[in-house]
Every structure is written in structure tokens, then in C-alpha cells.
Amino acid sequence: MKEKTKFYKDHYDVIVIGGALAGLSSALMLADKGKDVLVLERHNLPGGLATSFVRGGLEMEATLHEMMSIGKKDNRLKVGKFLDDMGVDIDWLEVPEAYHASLPGGVEVTLHPGFETFAREIDQAVPGTYEKVLSVLNLCHTVFDSVNYLSIHHMSKVQMLLKHPAFVKTAGYSTKEVLDTFNLPQAALDLLAPYWIYVGSGFSELPFTIYAVLMADYVGYGSFVCKKFSHEMSLKMAERAVEMGVQIEYRQNVEKILVKDGKAYGVRTERRDEIHADYVISGAYPNKVYTQMIEPLSEVPERAIKVVNGRRVSLTAFSVVLTLDRSPEELNIKDYSVFRATKTMDTDAQFKELGTLGPYTYTTTICLNLANPDCTPKGQTSLSITTLPRPEAWKNVKPEDYDRVKHEIARQLIKDISDYLGVNLFDHILEVVIETPMTVARYTGAWNGCIYGYAHTMEDHIIARLQTSEEERLIKHLEFAGAHQISGDGMAPQVTNGRKAAKNVLDSMAEEKEAAK
Amino acid sequence: MKFKGFLKDVGGASRVTKARLEAFENASASPVKTDPISECMKAWHPGRIELELKEIIDTCKSAKSFRFVRKDGKELPYFYAGQYVVFDFEIGKCTVSRPYSISSSPSQARGKDGFLEITVRRAKQDAFISEYMLDKAKKGDVFTALVGNGQFFYEPLRDAKHVVALAGGVGITPFVSMAREVAAGKLPIDLTIIYGSEKEDDIVLKEELEKLGGKNVHIVHVLSGDNPGWKGETGFITSEIIKKYSAEDTTYFICGPQVMYRFVEKELKKLDIPQRRIRFEVFGQARDISRYDGFPQERKDKTYKVTVVRGKDKVTIPAKATESLVVAMERAGIRIETGCRSGECGFCRTKLIEGSVFVCPENDGRRAADKDFNYFHACSTYPLSNLTIQIPIL
Known part of the structure; x- marks a missing residue:
């Protein structure tokens, strides 16, 4: 039964569950297109894991190591550009190096961004590897450019093969398989490996496509943090969204997503407000949504259960x-x-x-x-x-x-x-x-405290995710935004995941409007 | 470009897509609802629970202890000795919250018969709730509570094995919890409690403390008032007394009234104790905000109109310049979540939409970006004009 509430409008275009980076990105993009959006966040702060806390008068960063996909001011990458375009003005500070690797056998090497610099520094540690390392990085860069292009443009398979051969030909292989073809000494391969933890799968499982994007983005364009901790980014996104007309309510734990005849139409919160909308975007994991949140559960198709059971959740923290x-x-x-x-x-x-x-x-x-x-x-x-x-x-x-x-x-x-x-x-x-994993679960409600969504593996390949994503939209007018979506883990990819969910909603709105004519 | 092994293989994308669809086909169709990580988390942080008042114990002429059990029969949440519980009190049309340090130990909360105890002393100021507890609360009353809050507990990675607790008045309660835990062999530290009181018959939990004294728990009373026949330490907790009971490497925990903090801080400075060895519990709301530097004296007797926005709803309430916005809202029957009521925990994080406020400089636990966007913690913030503010819907 609908409880009457004075706190919400009778109806919204879209309700976003979760005011973390993905949900806020969805909200920004939808508001930019004039949609009426409500964001419901369970914590009393925006940002999810992108946050900070104060202890003994000192502010401490909760989670952010380094943001990828930002780019310098005159050469923004997609996430940096999106935030600029939305009017979210973040005080970005560049991280001075790529990383320092401290490896067994007394290896201590500091590597800096820039493909040639990076390759030269590896060559200093493992002489004679410059050309090969640079060709690995160039391959990564080529694949990265293709991924960015193809994520926006549709193309036939033949065209794709002609224009994006490196992308097509490495698609079916793991990182290990591709790197092995370069015949690099183990010491050099080891220096190319550390970032793997940012995507959460070992090289025998990790699709090369993901490795390529990871390396090209970080090594090619560097990484960034916010001057006032990651809370600055979360708060500025939230404040900008409010400025654009989005309603954000904190401390609102959504318990149920309301579905009728295969179509989502609203949510119910822990305090029993029932709120209606044309679309719902869920930051909650599909595992939780399909087993606990959809009301009634009889609206959950069997396929949805098989899809979540067929995927492996990735890492926690x-x-x-x-x-x-x-x-x-x-x-x-x-x-x-x-x-x-x-x-x-x-x-x-x-x-x-x-x-x-x-x-x-x-x-x-x-x-x-x-x-x-x-x-x-x-x-x-x-x-x-x-x-x-x-x-x-x-x-x-x-x-x-x-x-x-x-x-x-x-x-x-x-x-x-x-x-x-x-x-x-x-x-x-x-x-x-x-x-701990329990801390993540406490503050974000993430399924099993998982911060990385589903594991990037050859059985759950990003290219396959893109190919079959339509078939995984199993309840009409319900989209997902979070690490559990196509772009997977990491803070910057959440912006991309959030934008994708918003795009799905906007496309669906346009299609239905067209059909109604 | 070198990936010659793959030159002829252009079927990768189809292959991985097939693999993924096969994984779905082969997956089980029965829902997996268990999330063991969240289950473990809920044993520590179940959110608000209902506690039933089981027993009221007289502890001294000015204080009583209240023993609670969990109403739903489940085990109590885990917590650390030194943490506090937030109780919600429904008084008239108002919901008012207060934090109380837990005086029972974490191990006393375990098992089916587990309980949780707080000790309440008759307050001289802001006596509203202490009077309610001491005079009106009775066995069988049920309270909503949030257990296990605050940062005032022994952290083995950070703190020295030798701990000196400096307590004043009812500030003894977190140390009683620690002492109980040490005495039960559950907290491997050497604990000396230096406890300042005025009169001997005013010592809160005196008998309980005496029972706890032993191998690893030492109790030192310091009496400041006129106590004929008293053979123990007298005066205030000075650097000489502190030094006498300190080891070479000691962590100091301090809990008591605000005046004591100022005194003890000065005394510790004389001993050249590093900052990391000193832990202060938060001390609650400022006694008189108008006495802080920067508070505009000409406004101290003013009452302002505060418009409180919750979602699409707006209510306007009166608020005195010298009363925190949390108090103004509670008085007006508007629910706002509070924890420490000392500006630290941020539960009462509020957005200032219009107007100007004064934030208690000693209780300003805000994030830097929050300051830039005019957020404040309402428990330690005071109106200096008519305001519009926004809080979460509770």
C-alpha cells in the first residue's frame, strides 16, 4: 500500500538508488537532458566508497588511490571531460609517478607516465627491452583507442576488422597469452604487471582488452587525486546535480524495487515511503536486486538468476x-x-x-x-x-x-x-x-562487500558484456549503475557505468515516445 | 606491431561471447540470497535495536546504573570497551537522543544473558534527560538504541601496553568498561585509572572499581574537596600524580568534564607526552557558546526563525542563538539523527541553504569539502540569523 508522503513528488522520471559515483553520473546526465530525477542514498554522504572521514580532527582519505581517465586540463580523457562538461569543477592534482615496484630479488624501480619514459625506465632496469616494451604499450594504446571509439560508434564486423585490427585480433586472448608473444624477459614482464590489482584478475584470466585499457590510460595519461580528498569529487558531483534540479535524499535505504507486468515503476524505502517513477536505476548489485529487492519476487525471470549465478563477484578490500x-x-x-x-x-x-x-x-x-x-x-x-x-x-x-x-x-x-x-x-x-570487507558492506551495502563488481575473465569478457548487454536488461525500465556493470571496477569506470545507465534510460524514453506516435 | 600469433584469428569476440552465454546456460537457477560478509557486519552494526531496561542499580548518591537486555532476544551487538550507545527518548512529541558511554564490558554483552549497562549522574546543566532517566525510567521500559559508537577505545596497533586513564566525574564510565574487560582477561593491557572526584561519597561506581582493582587494573582516587580522614591522593590530577603512575611508554585516555580537559592537557604538556599517546573522549556540547572567541555578543539573546527543509517539506521553527540547531529541532519535534553531540561523528550533518551560523571551534569535525559547501554538524552549530537548512528525512 502506498503510504502518503509529503517529502516526495507524486512521480519522477527516474529514481536512482545510490548516490555514489555511478548514480551521481546517471543523475547528472539525465538532469542535463531535462529529466526529473530523485537520488536515494543510504548513507548521510554522497560518494559511496569515494569518501573521507575525520579522526582526531584529521581528515583521512577512505579509498581513492588514483583516478584514471581524467587527463590534464588541456587533454582531458573521457571522465575528466564529462565532469568538465557537466560543470563539476574538481581541483585535480596529478600523481607524480606511475608506480614504484618493489619486487622479490631486491628489484626497486620507479616508473613514470608517458609510454616512452615508462619503456626507457624499464629498459634501465632490464637492459635491451626498450623496443619490445614500447611495442607492448603501443599495442595497448591502439586497443584503448579502439575501445573508446567503439563504445560510442556502431560498426559492422568487417569494418571493425579493417579499422580496428589490433582490437579484433587480441579480443579472444588473455593478458598472459598476448604478453607471451613478445618474448620479454621475466624481469620486464614483472615490471609490467603491478597494475593488475586495479582490475582484479590474474593474467591467465584477465582479458587483454582490459589490460590494454588499464595500461594505456594510466601509463599514457597519468592519474589524479582531488585536493580535498575523494569527498570533494563526490560532493561536487552531488551539489552540481542538485543545482541542475536533481532531488537527493540521504539516509534513505531502498528496500524494494516495485515491478508490475515486467516493468519497474517505483521503489519503497526502509521508512516505508513508496515513490513512483517511470524508470529505476539501481546501484545495488543485481544479486541483491533479483533475490531480495524486486517486489514481488515472482517478477524476477529465471534468466536473471542464471545470469547472476553465472558470474563471479570480484574482489573486496x-x-x-x-x-x-x-x-x-x-x-x-x-x-x-x-x-x-x-x-x-x-x-x-x-x-x-x-x-x-x-x-x-x-x-x-x-x-x-x-x-x-x-x-x-x-x-x-x-x-x-x-x-x-x-x-x-x-x-x-x-x-x-x-x-x-x-x-x-x-x-x-x-x-x-x-x-x-x-x-x-x-x-x-x-x-x-x-x-575490511565488512566495512564496505556496512557503508555501501555492496553484495559481499565486493568493490569490483564481477570479475574480468575470459568467460565474462568486456567485449562479450557489450555484445550481450541488451539481453541482460531483463526487467523493463530497470537499469543498473555500479561496478557490477559493463565497465567494471574502479572509480573512473563508475562514471562511465553511470552514463551508460542514463543513456539506456534516455534511449528507452525516445523509443517509447516514437512507438506511441 | 607484434602479435603475430593472432593474425589470422579474427573470431575472438564471437568466441568470448559464446563462452559467456554458455556460463549463463550452465548456471544454477536457484536464487542465492546469502551474503555472509553482510551477516557478519550486522552482528557488529545491526543499526538501531530495541533495548529493554532490566535493572536499575544505585551506584552512589548522585548516580544510578541502568542495565539493558536486547528486547528481541538476539545477542547484543559487538563493541569496544570505551564506546558509547545512543539512546532515543520519546518525550512528549519530541524525540531526543543522547550518547552514553557503556560502563559494562564487551564480554558481558555476549551470550544469551548478555547485558549492557550505562551509568547516569544527575546533571547540573542540560539536565532534561538525566532527570528523566533517574526519576522516571522504570524496569520494562523499552528504548531504541544504536550500540558501539565513537573512537574512544584501546587500539592495540597504536596504543602503548601501559594505559593511564584520567577520569573526572561521570567520565569514569568508559574506563569501568575497559577495567572490566582487563579484569576478565580479555584486554591485554596494564590499566591505571586516576579518578578525580570532589568528595569520597561522590565517587561514581566506587565499590565496583574496588572490586576490579588487581593485577592489571589499578585505581587511584584523587579527591579535590574537603574529606577528613582521606589518606589517598588529594587536589587535582597534576603532572606529578600522572608521572607517578606512568610507565616509560604510556598511552593516556582522558574522559571527564570540559574544565578537566583543559587542566589535564596543560599538565600532560609539562610531561612532554607525544600527541599520539594522548586520546581524548569528546566532551559534548559547549556549556556556553557565547563565551567562545568570535561569537557575536550582540546576538546572544536573539531568537531566529529557522526553516527546516526535508525533501519537499518545509517547517519553520524558532531557534535561540545560544542553543545548538539540534536542540532547536528536537524541541520543535523534528527528528534529526545525532551520535556524539560533540561535532565529531557527523550523524547530524546538515546543509545550510541560507543565513549565517556559528560553528563551535572546539567541536568542528567537518570535512574540508563540506565546509566549502556550507555543511555543518547541527549539534555544534548555532544560528546567527534567520536560516534555511536541509536535513535528511527520518
């Missing part, structure tokens, strides 16, 4: 976020991001380890000060140490063991980075926050 009472120099910290492997740089072996509760031997350490010197008071350091376990590893952790497990892992990670820096970080902790 474990992060130790520290504020330390010494400057980065005093702590021997020289790099913004350190990808550190103490056992192996074999990405498949590292992936396997993420299915356990540790010890974790592959970590990413970010020192925010090196891109954003004002992120702490002078003489202090913001440092986060992250590993991205699989939800399976955490599913048997009992509530009574949770605190012990999280502290054991956090201690191991801090100790490992202390050994690396030659400084006992335990002697310098002003604030420490441990983020």
Missing part, C-alpha cells in the same frame, strides 16, 4: 589507513604508490593468495602527501596499505573472530611496510583505521 606523526622524508617514503611483492610477481599466484586470510605478500601502499602535500598538517604523513582479498576468503570469519582477524592482518601489513621503509611505523601512529 582490506586497507589500513594511517596518519603518522613524522613527515614522509623522516619515514623514508619517496614514492606516491608502492606496489610491493615479497614472494612473487606472478599475478595468478597473487590472485590465489587473495582467496586466503593472509599473510598477504602483494600490497599497494599510497602516501597521499606526495601528490597532495596539504593533506595532513606539516610533519605528518597520510599512508594507506591495501590488499584486495576475495569475498570467499572472508565468508567464514565469525563475528567473534572478526576483530582478531582484522588486527592480525593489519599488523602484518604495517610490519611489512615498516621492514620495507626501515622505520618502525608502529612508533608513529597518530590515527589508524582498518577497513
